[in-house]
Amino acid sequence: MSFTITEPHHKPVVQAESDEIVSGIVARQEDTRNNAAAVRTQHSFGSRFSGHVVLAIVALVSIFPVYWLYATALRRPEDATRSTPFPWPISFENFTHVWHQIPIGGMLYHTFVMALCVSVCQLLVAIFAAYGFALWDFPGKSILFLLFLGAWLVPFQVTMIPNYVTIAHWQLLGTVAGVVIPNMCSAFAVMLMRQHMQAFPKELVEAAHMDGRNRWGILWKVVLPNMRPALAALGIMLFIEAWNNYLWPTLILSKKPDSLIQIGVRSFLGEAGDDWGAMMAAAGLACIPIFLIYIFLQRYIVDAFVRSGLR
Amino acid sequence: MSFTITPVPGQERYERIAREGEAAVRRWRKPPIAPYLFILPAIALLVFWIYRPLIETFQLSFYHWNLLPTAPKQPAGLSNYTALFHDRELGKAVINTILYIAAFLVCSVILPLVIALMSRRVSGRARTIYQALVFVPFLVTPVATSAVWRWLFDPYDGVIVVVLRKGFGIDIGSVFRSDHGALIAIIIIVGWQMLGFGVLVMTAGMAGISPDYAEAASVDGASNSTILRRITVPLLSPTILFLALMTILLSAQWTYPMIDVLTQGGPDNATTNIYYLLYEIAFNNFDAGMAGAAGTVFFLVFGAIAVLLVKLSDKLAFYDN
Structure with a gap:
């Protein structure tokens, strides 16, 4: 049952009921997920793979600016304009500078x-x-x-x-x-x-x-x-x-x-x-x-x- | 054998108690003033901070006033409205608003639909992680969003500019200084923020559709594309229309912080929209009357569009039950 997935704790019956109402949408999502599991065999490896590729690209595009924000902040001030993918050596000097400024x-x-x-x-x-x-x-x-x-x-x-x-x-x-x-x-x-x-x-x-x-x-x-x-x-x-x-x-x-x-x-x-x-x-x-x-x-x-x- | 019910001793008493209970419930359901008291704070705040100013904006549109409490309000007739419609910037702002809405409809309706469909191919845990990541931009504080995108688009060291220059030989230069560049950049930034919200709502809408229909159709020999066109999208229409309505009503407001921090409407009004124009009329030119006229017109136009869309959605939407 979906309820056990979203709320695994022990609760009084009333609370459990209203919780279930509250997590209704999440639960519905879980439900169809279970249904999808039954149908999933229909999805070939190729379609699943392409799904992963598209979603991974979208997720990467979504998260990259946020990553870059913190990556730049964590570089040493003299490295700020470098575009190496990872900030190294890490320094908190930018933060202390802002904190004092x-x-x-x-x-x-x-x-x-x-x-x-x-x-x-x-x-x-x-x-x-x-x-x-x-x-x-x-x-x-x-x-x-x-x-x-x-x-x-x-x-x-x-x-x-x-x-x-x-x-x-x-x-x-x-x-x-x-x-x-x-x-x-x-x-x-x-x-x-x-x-x-x-x-x-x-x-x-x-x-x-x-x-x-x-x-x-x-x-x-x-x-x-x-x-x-x-x-x-x-x-x-x-x-x-x-x-x-x-x-x-x-x-x-x-x-x-x-x-x-x-x-x-x-x-x-x-x-x-x-x-x-x-x-x-x-x-x-x-x-x-x-x-x-x-x-x-x-x-x-x-x-x-x-x-x-x-x- | 007969089924007549013989009175049980004491039943009368139970009935009386039940009657009294019902009466108590009825009293509870029809109280004199209690619900009004509970609703009062919300109504009072709403009327004072939304409906009173709405009416005042309408009234202001018939006066000349520079927002200073000491300055008198001069009656203006309809001159604020004629001034608004002759304003050189209004045309540009309206065109841009339409462009923004069209572009954001892609980001908040069409792309999320495609992505939500794709994510059905991926199993539970991976999908949850993808969705959690896609939603992050929606939470980024507006100033931080503006700051990081200004950095990404920096003409010298911005990573987007550098990658395009070194990888593809395209030099986009100083994006926020060129007309089209700045407009496209604002669209990309706000679209990036709205995408996650759209995906989330669309996925939830899709999860609400019973898979039985698709299964039944598939048993009847319908192809995947037919199922998508004839079952999934029609059943999703309430969600789609909701997202469209939301985009149309709110996109002018979502773009405001980016325009304010990154371009101030420029270069040469290339990125302004109607609400930024309204802000400028009110707080840069201190023309409360013309701002009131603009506010009244925009409210009426968007209200009409919203009512039309709601009517349309009642007509077009297919419901599961």
């Missing part, structure tokens, strides 16, 4: 705090809204939900000027709060969360209600504990999006090059000229947290991004 540690810290605030706010707001949408019928529900769908159609650039004026009016220009506050609600997170909550077994909620729990208690004690994988996946994804957000932070913090990593590295790119080693080191540091998350929590991330594509 710009306050990149502080930038990483600020960006981390900003992304954490944004993702936690978006997650909480989405949890509440999704809970309201998924578990009850009420007058005006479809119209209210249409507001969330419609938000997807409003390009960021169209709302940018009035929001900029508002933030300036509140005297939050140049502050991280000015980056966080307009981004506290993600319509997309609400819709994704609603999908998860709709899949949650209603019988459990009703049973808890008859046991005398109120709605607030049911949300925290019954619904959310059973949705941990989904929450983790969505939370990670929102964090990555907040970290990689570019336009709004550059507008709000344009005069503060020491604030967030996007702005700091951008202004460093302008100053560094041809010092490619240092530039690659700064760029490499800017995405290290995301890569670490990806390496350790890859299953969640892929699951979340795939879901985002299958609304």
Whole structure:
């Protein structure tokens, strides 16, 4: 069964059920993989080989720029422009140079705090809204939900000027709060969360209600504990999006090059000229947290991004 | 033998409890204000940060204003709109936006379709590794993406330029200084980022198709290409249309960081697009009115395209069930 492939741990039955819902797509993938295994004999050696060749080339093209980024950063500064495939001898001088040149540690810290605030706010707001949408019928529900769908159609650039004026009016220009506050609600997170909550077994909620729990208690004690994988996946994804957000932070913090990593590295790119080693080191540091998350929590991330594509 | 049900002692009590339980559930399902309270924060934020500014943008388009809080807003009638349509850069920006969208449709729909089809030939673990690698570009922070590609395209030591020069005798020179070169470079960079996302979504869509159909067709003697054309692609149409819609709506935004860091729309507006143009009107020329007009027009055009595509997908899409 697919469930044993994706979640090999022992879990209470309820948790296992909702986990299975959550890993639905991954599980489906596994299912067809098993089906494919049955059919695989049809694929000749030649077709499998050509498949490997094409995929290997695509994977290589995808990964090469990232590899080259770190390869250049890890060369000695005097070797920066060499194009030998492997950086040797390895040196961390570019990193220490950048570390002393710009306050990149502080930038990483600020960006981390900003992304954490944004993702936690978006997650909480989405949890509440999704809970309201998924578990009850009420007058005006479809119209209210249409507001969330419609938000997807409003390009960021169209709302940018009035929001900029508002933030300036509140005297939050140049502050991280000015980056966080307009981004506290993600319509997309609400819709994704609603999908998860709709899949949650209603019988459990009703049973808890008859046991005398109120709605607030049911949300925290019954619904959310059973949705941990989904929450983790969505939370990670929102964090990555907040970290990689570019336009709004550059507008709000344009005069503060020491604030967030996007702005700091951008202004460093302008100053560094041809010092490619240092530039690659700064760029490499800017995405290290995301890569670490990806390496350790890859299953969640892929699951979340795939879901985002299958609304 | 008769099947009449004789009342069991105590059954009445059970029925009463069941009735009360149902009533409790009904009360739960039809609460007075609870759902509104749960939804309130999201709605309030959404209205304040998306729908209010949308309306304000529309209002701004009828005024002249330089974004300074102290400066007065002068009524402008429709002059912002006429100025926008006579803007020399608008034509270029629209053409480029269409070019970008066309190119990105290849990167986020057609190539992922081919790659997802290819990856069906490869077994589980290898496929997972390939997909994990292909997805990496999508996660790279925009400034880092711009930095590394500027380095790869460096006219003296950039590895792409060096390999093309030494291996193929082609000198592409300073890519970001030439009109076509810069446009193609931006397309390559953003396409590189979007490919992994497309592959992932397409693979998931493909995994959702039951293999029974293909098997049945194959038993009936259909060839592989017929199965692909008549079964796989039609069943994938919701995924394909979703990716297409996403590309059309978001490609102008995805290109923004690259344009901003690498070319600033240049050389000579060769790489600008409508949203970069909007940004320039607003924050370089401080013409809030014209930016409002541009925002209103772009919103309406893209909204119309989106609604059209959704209608089309309802009509064209084949569903499994």
